[in-house]
Amino acid sequence: MSEAKRQQLIGKAEQTHRLTEAELAALLADDGADDAMAEAADRVRRAYVGDEVHLRGLIEFSSYCRQNCLYCGLRRDNGNVQRYRLTQEEIVALAEKAKAAGYPTVVMQSGEDAWFTAERLAEIVRDVKRLGLTVTLSVGERTTDEYRILREAGADRFLLRIETTDRKIYERLDPGMSYENRLRCLSDLKRLSYEVGTGCLIGLPGQTTEMLARDILFFQSIDADMVGIGPLVPNGDTPLGNEPPGDMRLVRRMVSAIRLLLPEANIPATTAMETLQPGARELMLRSGANVMMPNVTEGEARQKYALYPGKACVADTPDHCRACMEGRIRAMGRTVGQGAGGRRRSKISIL
Numbered sequence: 001m002s003e004a005k006r007q008q009l010i011g012k013a014e015q016t017h018r019l020t021e022a023e024l025a026a027l028l029a030d031d032g033a034d035d036a037m038a039e040a041a042d043r044v045r046r047a048y049v050g051d052e053v054h055l056r057g058l059i060e061f062s063s064y065c066r067q068n069c070l071y072c073g074l075r076r077d078n079g080n081v082q083r084y085r086l087t088q089e090e091i092v093a094l095a096e097k098a099k100a101a102g103y104p105t106v107v108m109q110s111g112e113d114a115w116f117t118a119e120r121l122a123e124i125v126r127d128v129k130r131l132g133l134t135v136t137l138s139v140g141e142r143t144t145d146e147y148r149i150l151r152e153a154g155a156d157r158f159l160l161r162i163e164t165t166d167r168k169i170y171e172r173l174d175p176g177m178s179y180e181n182r183l184r185c186l187s188d189l190k191r192l193s194y195e196v197g198t199g200c201l202i203g204l205p206g207q208t209t210e211m212l213a214r215d216i217l218f219f220q221s222i223d224a225d226m227v228g229i230g231p232l233v234p235n236g237d238t239p240l241g242n243e244p245p246g247d248m249r250l251v252r253r254m255v256s257a258i259r260l261l262l263p264e265a266n267i268p269a270t271t272a273m274e275t276l277q278p279g280a281r282e283l284m285l286r287s288g289a290n291v292m293m294p295n296v297t298e299g300e301a302r303q304k305y306a307l308y309p310g311k312a313c314v315a316d317t318p319d320h321c322r323a324c325m326e327g328r329i330r331a332m333g334r335t336v337g338q339g340a341g342g343r344r345r346s347k348i349s350i351l
């Protein structure tokens with residue numbers, strides 16, 4: 001793309017927060033656009049969500065999963081992953097530690113583990129809410145009633161990536177799961193007034209920049225409160241084990257494009273990014289992101305929750321993570337977020 005065209009598209013995105021699918025796809029495909037996109041996204045980040053970096057304590061509470069996603073180490077056909085399930089007491093104890101470490105929010109994530117019925121999960125949510133924490137769930141697809149029970153128990157937010165908006169790729173990579181049901185879940189969550197996070201994987205076989213452009217327009221169309229993306233990290237115990245890893249430069253352009261088009265969203269710098277490229281979390285925080293999700297899972301569970309190999313910081317302790325993240329944030333001239341760090345609704349009318 002010519003320099004003039006690049007500047008024009010980035011300028012339009014920075015000013016109006018709107019691009020067409022073709023414009024977005026052209027920027028995403030433009031290897032020379034990384035830095036200019038990141039600088040514009042960093043300005044938009046500062047204007048809309050400020051310099052705070054919000055920390056969410058991640059609790060990985062079960063590695064059992066009834067689904068069989070082709071990319072994921074927790075898929076049910078993977079006999080090489082060790083399965084574990086934390087007890088209610090263990091989960092609440094981790095939440096207490098997260099609170100003591102100064103994390104105002106916990107993200108409770110697991111495979112799709114049917115042992116955790118909505119009622120069992122609701123009890124845990126109530127316990128964690130009693131600690132005064134904001135609760136984000138990331139437990140996959142559930143029925144409308146189950147989402148309602150969890151919301152009524154106090155869950156505030158929910159993360160469910162669409163993974164890809166290309167229906168064919170979605171249904172090929174997530175056998176037995178339907179794209180329609182994924183959409184139904186996201187729409188239920190919105191209607192139940194959860195803060196909703198979604199996102200996609202980058203580097204799926206057959207995925208194009210046009211598809212990624214449509215992913216971003218989808219996030220915009222559902223007014224996503226949070227958008228978490230990450231590169232595919234090939235896992236040798238899965239059918240995608242021999243695929244190349246996601247392109248980190250494309251991941252960075254995606255982070256920047258998401259900030260430009262969804263200026264108010266909370267956007268994490270994710271572990272998968274750091275796993276492929278040490279230092280990527282800081283780079284992404286300078287390219288549009290404003291959230292980090294330090295792992296507070298302790299002991300063996302921390303290793304066993306193996307979505308992909310080489311997970312960054314897997315050998316660290318939660319206390320080490322807390323200190324390390326705070327140091328990194330300060331060193332960038334940013335501040336650690338105070339309070340729950342929910343979706344901010346800007347006074348600036350944009351959309």
Ligand code: SAH
Binds near residue numbers: 073231235308
């Ligand atoms: N079971 C829940 C939550 C756990 S999986 C769910 O699927 O929503 C959380 C995320 O991990 C998934 O949304 C997927 O995007 C990501 N993930 C799984 N395997 C991965 C891999 N090999 N590389 C990168 N990210 C992966």
Ligand code: SF4
Binds near residue numbers: 073140
């Ligand atoms: Fe299960 Fe989620 Fe992994 Fe799919 S991505 S196999 S639903 S843990």
